[in-house]
Amino acid sequence: MFGLKLHSTYAIFSKKFTMSKITLLIAFICLFVIVQAQSDRGICRRIVDRCESRVARNGRNNDISNIFNENCRRTHRNWREISRCELAKANCILTLERCETLSCENVRRALA
Template sequence: MSKVLIFLAFFCLCLMLIQAQPNENRRICEKLTRDCVACQRRRGPDDDVTNIFNANCRRNNRRWKNITRCELDRATCELTLISCRAVTCENVRRILD
């Protein structure tokens, strides 16, 4: 009986950790975005990575609207930490919309 109770308690703890993980990841992404926006005036709204990403997306979709470095950072964070998806033009646009 005690082994079953220990197993059940362990299982419940694991479920609680899994449920808490997305909230923590979301907070990480929000902090990253706030820090990026705070430094945007000094560092500028884009960089080489953002320019290449925008150019690549524009080649595939003529109606692509350029995104900033901070928007790309936010989308990348949410795609990798929260939804575990690839960083593609379509996925980035879905996150930002």
């Protein structure tokens, strides 16, 4: 009888310990996601700041932004011309934060 009582107490303790491990794991994953999202925003902010600080030297547009704008103008009648730095910002947001492709519509939403 004493052995049965000890076994059931161990089973209850084991179940509680397992639940607390699962809760701790979920909390750790949530914390990791929050920290990662903040660092991704910081990376994008630094990329844009560096790009904007070099506009006088490198120019507002380059071949890539010009081609992207031409392509988007063909498919979207009211496309607003975006700069090289805006395209870099949208690219960073879409790839690091949202995991989306670099399409005209996604760029428009990322810059909105």
